Amino acid sequence: MFRPTWKTGGIAALALALTAVALPLANPAAALAAGSLGLFLLWRGWRFERDLAIVAASLAVEREVEPKLLRQGAMASIRVRADLSAPPGLTVRVRDLPPAVATGDPPLSPPGTVATYTVWLMAPGGTTFGGVIVEASDAYFSRDLICRHYNAPHLQVFPGGSWGVGRGRGVRGEDTRVDRKAALAGQDVRGFRPYRSGDDPRHVDWKVTARRGTLYVREIAGLEGGIPLIAVDLPTTLNGDLTTLARFTMTVYSAAEEVINTHGNCSLLIITSGEVVRFLPGAQDIREVVAILGSLAPVEPHAPLYRASGSAVLMARMRRPAIGAGPEERAYHERLSDIISAFAAENPVPFTVAIREALSRANAVEIRLYSLLVTGDRSHLVQLANEAKSQKMRVVLKAPVGASPLPGIDAMEVL
Amino acid sequence: MATDRRFILLCTAEVLVVAAGNIVAALILQMIVLAAFIEYRRGFATFAAATIAFSGVIAVSSTVSFPLLALAGALGCGYLALLLQDYRLARWAGGEA
Structure with missing residues (x-):
């Protein structure tokens, strides 16, 4: 609802006074003055609404949130810029509306400037910004218009009860509202x-x-194996379920943060079916990990691996005598022998070479393999486990409840 | 304080308009005064046309009460139209329409 300014009230009072003069005296000039002032106010109100509509139609908002991964109670820095075209005579300022679950005090800023403020996200779950408030005023009217179209980006706030709860440090070591009871639990x-x-x-x-x-x-718990390597099996498809991916990423982030806090550095290996997506050896700054994890998304692999097991396993099976086996097993044994004898001299698959090099560079004694174990090819995980075993590393699989174990895994924990 | 002075000048000028007596002279004086009162005159012709029409109604009418009552009704309708326009704008901006 638009509000009149003191000047509008003054003109309305003047019009009423002129009407009070015009009616008893039957003065046409006073009636004209009173009526024209009433028309003047109506025209100014119409003009103001037109200008406000122009402002609302031309509004464009850009908003950036740091960090990308958000936890309950953590501080987030918001940078927002609103651009619009204001008609002459109209003064416009813009105030951001933080998410409903956030506490913060966004500043009122003129259009075209970048406003920076901080919020604390107090509740977990998905949320969006409330939009922006456009505060427009001219000499006669003012109006606060809430524009909710501009609510991007969507935020996913993760519960503070995961790894590292109550450590008193946020994503970048900044202040965090700590659950004291959780902090004492250790x-x-x-x-x-x-x-x-x-x-x-x-x-x-x-x-x-x-x-x-x-x-x-x-x-x-989880630290008994020395410096671990965090390996992430990036799902190839989640049917657009970005929430699951975000939770998965957050869990990996918490694990990496824990390793960095405990050991001073953390190696991160991100793989998908038959490909090494990223490898970050010995990261000492959690921001490097955040930068990588924040950009993750389900990928369509260029070259699916589809290898049942490592070449050593196949060689062992080939050497196993086929005497006494059924006809299908004998046929498989013959084909396997032909294939291995034909291709044994060939170079191993690039994926195997890549993870072998990554594991040797990581200099870890344990691999913590995070995977959602979605349906499909899992042979790359078996390859990773085999390579880890060949380098005498312990392999701990972190997977969802009810997931079936993989060959070569030393321990399996619930994600 | 410049704004206050401008409003006082408007009040003073309205006394002159009333004192003019002649409806045509009052109309011309009122247009000049209000044009000087505002800073940006976009759409001023619309207001001027409405004011001229109102002065015509006063000129042909034998009384001032009827034109003032009619104008009050018209202003009330205009105010309702403004409220409706504002409501639609708020709904559109709020993402409801």
């Missing part, structure tokens, strides 16, 4: 072992040490 302790040279003294458990008479350290 991490799960999987077990204890005698102290070894180089162990973090903060991990010494003094109660167990006192009972046993020698130093014992706590083994934190």
Whole structure:
């Protein structure tokens, strides 16, 4: 609803006064003055609405949110710029409307300038911005128009109860609203072992040490294998389910953050069917990981792998005598022998070479393989597990509940 | 304070318009005063046409009460039209229409 300014009220009062003069005195000039002032106000109101419609139609909003991955309670920095064409005489300023689940104080800024403000996202789930408020005014009327079309980008806020809850650090080490109870809960302790040279003294458990008479350290869940390599099996298709991908990415991010906080660096290997999408060895800054994870999306592989197992497994099977086997097994054995003898001298598949090089560069003792295990080819995961075993790495598969285990996996944990 | 002074000048000029007596002189004076009162005159011709039509009605009418009542009704309808236009704009901007 448009609001009149003091000047509009003054003109209306003047028109009423002139009417009060015109009616008893039957003065045509006073009646003309009173009527023309009423028409003047109506014309100005019509003019204001026309100008406001022009402003609303020409409005364009660009908004950037940092970081891309958002957690409940974390701070996010918003940069917003609104461009519009304001007719002369109309003063326009724009205020951003943060998401309903966010607390923050967006500034009022003139069009064409970049406004920066911060919000705290207080609730998990999907959300969007509320749009922008266009505050327009001329000498006679003013109006706050809420434009909800401009609500991009869509935000996915993940619960703060995943990895690293209550650590008091956000995505980039900034302030975070911490759940105090969760912060006191600490991490799960999987077990204890005698102290070894180089162990973090903060991990010494003094109660167990006192009972046993020698130093014992706590083994934190998921960290018992030394510096791990985070391997991500990027799903080839999720039928447009970006929420699942975002949750998956967030879980990987939390794991990478945990590894960096604990070990000082983290290697990240992202694969999809038969391809190495990205490899980031020894990342010490979580922002490098965020930059990569934030750009992930389901991809259509250029070259599906479809290899049942590693060449060593096939060679072993080929050497197994076919005596006593059925006709189908004998036929398979013959074909397998022909194929391997024909192609054994060929170079291995590029995927195998790539992951072998990546694993050797990562210098890790454990691979944490994150996968949604969507239906389709999983032979690249078997290849990865085989290569890891050949380099004496432990392989831990993190997969959704109910997923079937893969060959070569040492342990399987719920994602 | 420049705006305040301009509004006071408008009030003073309205006294002159009333004192003019002649409807034509009052019309010309009123147009000049209001044109000087505003800064941007886009669409001023529309207002001027409506004011001239209203002055014509006053000139041919034997009384001032009927034209003023008719104008009050017209202004009320115009205000309702403005409210409707504003409502439609708010709905469109709010993504409901």
